[in-house]
Amino acid sequence: MPVDTPLTDERIRTESWIARLMKRPELGSIAGLILVTVFFLITANSAMFTLSGIMNFLSPAAQLGILAIGAAMLMIGGEFDLSIGSMVAFAGMIFGALVVNLGLPLIVAIPLTLAFAALVGVVNGQLTIRTGLPSFIVTLAFLFILRGLTLVGLKALTGGSTQLRGLREATAQDMLAPLFSGEAFKGLFAALARSGVIDTFPNGTPKVPGIPVEILWFVGLALAATWVLLRTPAGNWVFASGGDANAAANAGVPVRKVKTALFMFTAVCAALLAIMQVMDAGSTDARRGFQKEFEGIIAAVIGGCLLTGGYGSAIGAFFGSIIFGMVVIGLTYTQIDQDWFQVFLGGMLLLAVVFNNVIRKRVTGER
Amino acid sequence: MMQDSKFHHGEAATTAPIIRLEEIRKHFGNVIALNGVTFDVRPGECHCLLGDNGAGKSTFIKTMSGVLKPTEGRILIDGQETSFSGPRDAQDAGIATVFQDLAMIPLMSVTRNFFMGREPTKGRGLFKRFDHRRANEICVEEMRKMGINLRGPDQAVGTLSGGERQTVAIARAVHFGARVLILDEPTSALGVRQTSNVLSTIDRVRRQGVGVVFISHNVRHALAVGDRFTVLNRGQTLGTAVRGQISAAELQDLMAGGQELAELEGSLGGTI
Numbered sequence: 001m002p003v004d005t006p007l008t009d010e011r012i013r014t015e016s017w018i019a020r021l022m023k024r025p026e027l028g029s030i031a032g033l034i035l036v037t038v039f040f041l042i043t044a045n046s047a048m049f050t051l052s053g054i055m056n057f058l059s060p061a062a063q064l065g066i067l068a069i070g071a072a073m074l075m076i077g078g079e080f081d082l083s084i085g086s087m088v089a090f091a092g093m094i095f096g097a098l099v100v101n102l103g104l105p106l107i108v109a110i111p112l113t114l115a116f117a118a119l120v121g122v123v124n125g126q127l128t129i130r131t132g133l134p135s136f137i138v139t140l141a142f143l144f145i146l147r148g149l150t151l152v153g154l155k156a157l158t159g160g161s162t163q164l165r166g167l168r169e170a171t172a173q174d175m176l177a178p179l180f181s182g183e184a185f186k187g188l189f190a191a192l193a194r195s196g197v198i199d200t201f202p203n204g205t206p207k208v209p210g211i212p213v214e215i216l217w218f219v220g221l222a223l224a225a226t227w228v229l230l231r232t233p234a235g236n237w238v239f240a241s242g243g244d245a246n247a248a249a250n251a252g253v254p255v256r257k258v259k260t261a262l263f264m265f266t267a268v269c270a271a272l273l274a275i276m277q278v279m280d281a282g283s284t285d286a287r288r289g290f291q292k293e294f295e296g297i298i299a300a301v302i303g304g305c306l307l308t309g310g311y312g313s314a315i316g317a318f319f320g321s322i323i324f325g326m327v328v329i330g331l332t333y334t335q336i337d338q339d340w341f342q343v344f345l346g347g348m349l350l351l352a353v354v355f356n357n358v359i360r361k362r363v364t365g366e367r
Numbered sequence: 368m369m370q371d372s373k374f375h376h377g378e379a380a381t382t383a384p385i386i387r388l389e390e391i392r393k394h395f396g397n398v399i400a401l402n403g404v405t406f407d408v409r410p411g412e413c414h415c416l417l418g419d420n421g422a423g424k425s426t427f428i429k430t431m432s433g434v435l436k437p438t439e440g441r442i443l444i445d446g447q448e449t450s451f452s453g454p455r456d457a458q459d460a461g462i463a464t465v466f467q468d469l470a471m472i473p474l475m476s477v478t479r480n481f482f483m484g485r486e487p488t489k490g491r492g493l494f495k496r497f498d499h500r501r502a503n504e505i506c507v508e509e510m511r512k513m514g515i516n517l518r519g520p521d522q523a524v525g526t527l528s529g530g531e532r533q534t535v536a537i538a539r540a541v542h543f544g545a546r547v548l549i550l551d552e553p554t555s556a557l558g559v560r561q562t563s564n565v566l567s568t569i570d571r572v573r574r575q576g577v578g579v580v581f582i583s584h585n586v587r588h589a590l591a592v593g594d595r596f597t598v599l600n601r602g603q604t605l606g607t608a609v610r611g612q613i614s615a616a617e618l619q620d621l622m623a624g625g626q627e628l629a630e631l632e633g634s635l636g637g638t639i
Contacts, residue, residue: 231496233486236475240483243472250466251539252458252484310474364473364525 023363025304026316028355032302032348033319036326044333051198052207053333055215061325062218063273065318067292068299069221070269072317075300076229077262078242078309079128079135083120083142084270084296088289090146091117091271093153096164096284099171101157106176110275117271118264120146125263129256143293151286168282181279183210214276218318221269225314238262243310298345299324302352306360323348382409383446385546385578386431386462391440393426400426401437402602408547408578413569415581415589418599419622424582427599428549431580432464433457461546465553470536473525477517478506480524481539509538513568530561534568541572548572549580554588566592586618598622 021027040048047053067084074081094116098109124142128135154162171177178184186209192198193206200206229235240248241258249255270289278284301307302323303316327345331338384407393401401423408414418424429435431442433451442449444460451457454464471480482502489498503520510517513534524532533553540548550569554562569579569592583589589596590610597607598621605621 231499233488233497236479236483236486236497239475239479240472243474247470247472248483250464250470252455306474310472360474363523 023359025311025313025359026319027304028352028359029303029316029319029323032323032352033326036323036330040326040330040333043336044330048330048333055208055212057325057329058215058322059212059325060328061322062212062214063277064292064295064299064324065218065321066214066221066269066273067296068303068317068321069218069225069314070266071293071296072300072303072305072312072314073225073229073238074262074266075297075305075307075309076242076312077238077259078245079125079259079262080139080297081121081124081263081266082136082139082293082297083124083146084266085289085292085294086143086146086150087117087120087267087270088274088277088292089150089284089286090120091274092278092284092288093150093157093164093286095271095275095278096167097153097157100164100166103170106171106174106180110176110180113275114268114271117267121264121267122260124267125260128263129259147286154284154286162286163283164285165283167278167284171279177279178213180213180276182213184213184216186210214273217272217276218321222314222318229314234258239310241309295324295345298349298352301356302348304352304356304359306356307353311360311363382411384409384443385445386460387443387446388427388431388437389441389443391427391430391437391442393423393430393435394438400602401430404440404599404602404604406431406597406604406607408580410546410578411573411576412594413573413579413581413592415583415593415596416599417583417586417589417596417618417622419584422599422622423602424599425551426602428464428551428580428582431457432462432549461544462549463540463543463545463547464549464551465533465536465540466551471524471532473523475524476521477510477524477527477535478502478520480535481506481509481542485543505542509542510535513538513571514564528561529557530564533557533565537568537572541575541577545577547578547580549582551582552584553581554583554585562588584622586615586622590615590618 048057067088071081071084091113095109095113098104098112099106102109104112120142124135124139127133128138131138151162154164158164171181183189189198189206189208189210193200193204198206198208229238237248237253237255237258240251240253241255245255245259274284274288277288299320300312300317302320303313303318305312305316328341331341387405387407389405391401391404391406392399404423404427406414406416406427416424416427426435430437433454433456436450442451449460451460457464472483475483478499482497487498487501487505488495489501490496506520507517515531515534518526524535527535533550537548537550553565553569557565566588569581573579573592581589581593594610595607596610596613596618598605598618600622608618
């Protein structure tokens with residue numbers, strides 16, 4: 001070929017850093033977080049942004065976030081799981097039965113619970129892949145199946161009650177318990193309180209005894225998921241499977257394995273949350289995790305995940321969950337009726353979906 | 368015959384074929400899709416497979432790329448008889464297929480697409496990771512060789528034109544060691560300029576010694592780059608012609624199976 005193409009194309013302007021930033025999937029959730037923070041800085045009681053106030057809203061944010069990060073990974077991989085809320089109750093029941101009824105130590109009970117959840121994930125995944133049905137329908141079925149099994153199972157285990165108690169007593173002495181319940185870094189917080197860095201009660205104990213463990217799991221999970229998505233071949237396979245399963249399979253990506261693994265991961269996230277909630281509360285209940293599947297998916301969408309898959313981020317879901325926790329708890333620090341929360345939820349979802357569509361068009365250069 | 372001095376045309380006739388398919392027959396129940404097709408590809412040539420819709424082109428490509436098993440017939444690679452048990456087998460033998468619209472993921476960056484399924488890694492164990500820097504370097508370099516200057520390796524494939532996407536897919540296949548490249552209707556959805564880009568990409572690839580199978584129903588595109596032309600009609604080969612021995616009109620006639628088109632062409636004034 002005689003024609004030498006020039007190294008730069010005069011028709012393409014160099015992108016400003018703002019334009020580059022605009023293409024990050026998590027941009028919307030960061031902007032939303034700033035907006036919500038400013039809103040509460042103006043309207044809420046100043047107690048909201050003290051250390052204890054922050055822990056107050058980060059704790060529910062973390063609980064939702066553990067679900068949302070799983071949901072986000074699965075959505076990027078092109079599938080939905082509507083059964084994660086029911087999975088929280090189901091895994092809670094399995095965990096309760098293993099610990100209370102069978103008297104197993106946590107080191108056995110926790111892996112078994114997670115394995116049970118992973119198995120349900122495999123069933124969800126294989127059914128979706130083999131039937132070719134939308135995962136929306138398959139997992140909707142499991143939303144009811146798991147919830148029903150939990151109700152039936154709990155009544156069988158307890159002789160008629162839908163609550164299984166006695167978990168605190170059964171796990172209090174277990175050496176693994178501090179990993180899944182209570183607060184971490186208690187010594188550090190006590191020392192900070194003594195030196196006057198953080199607020200204390202009149203008797204000298206710190207107002208915040210430590211960081212709730214779910215927050216640490218939440219942060220750890222977000223970092224791990226981000227690492228996998230952005231820095232490993234497996235992450236590339238997740239994006240590819242969600243972007244176009246056919247093209248990915250043609251290029252040699254093991255699409256079926258990737259999707260099944262994602263269903264397993266999502267279910268395991270739900271089970272992890274169940275274990276922490278059950279150990280904190282000391283009992284498991286058939287209503288646990290009710291409608292959490294929607295909140296998890298909404299947090300993922302606020303975090304920039306496209307409903308069609310192939311795009312999104314775990315960090316976005318992380319911020320999306322914090323927005324959630326902030327609003328749920330933040331409204332109690334204001335004069336605003338708390339029931340506005342639901343209105344906010346719907347509004348935020350709509351806004352996020354519209355915004356994500358605009359971003360997608362920018363990324364793909366659609367006009 | 369359209370004269371075209373733009374492209375180099377190989378002295379392919381003397382070299383031994385990389386892949387040769389002999390007397391391939393494929394039946395689907397009582398439907399005979401292929402009824403004795405013989406076809407080969409030599410290194411550094413562009414062998415065009417022409418045929419109208421329903422002629423059996425897709426079935427034949429799928430046989431060559433290992434997706435379908437022939438009912439009868441032999442497949443020889445470097446003279447050795449082989450059988451493909453799946454597309455992976457064919458890929459391992461160096462037979463790569465670029466599908467028209469199923470190759471790229473628009474939302475992902477060019478680099479991520481380029482290495483999809485075959486990511487270079489660095490580190491070990493838990494820290495084994497996608498080597499983005501090396502991937503980006505290779506990708507930009509390979510694309511530059513094909514005459515495309517990327518804005519950046521993180522540019523999404525969705526921002527590329529259809530022709531550029533084909534080129535990425537071709538560059539990817541060649542980088543990963545394709546010896547035979549099957550291009551399924553690479554130009555049928557493209558505009559004039561993009562078509563010429565893809566045709567020149569085919570020329571670059573051919574000069575690297577890769578055998579190209581160019582499937583098309585557009586005679587002019589085929590004549591622009593092809594070294595040999597095989598026409599399929601109703602599941603049979605109607606013969607193979609070498610460049611310079613056949614005119615566009617003759618090819619067109621063969622594809623249509625003779626009469627009908629000749630009459631039509633009269634009334635349309637030779638515009639097809």
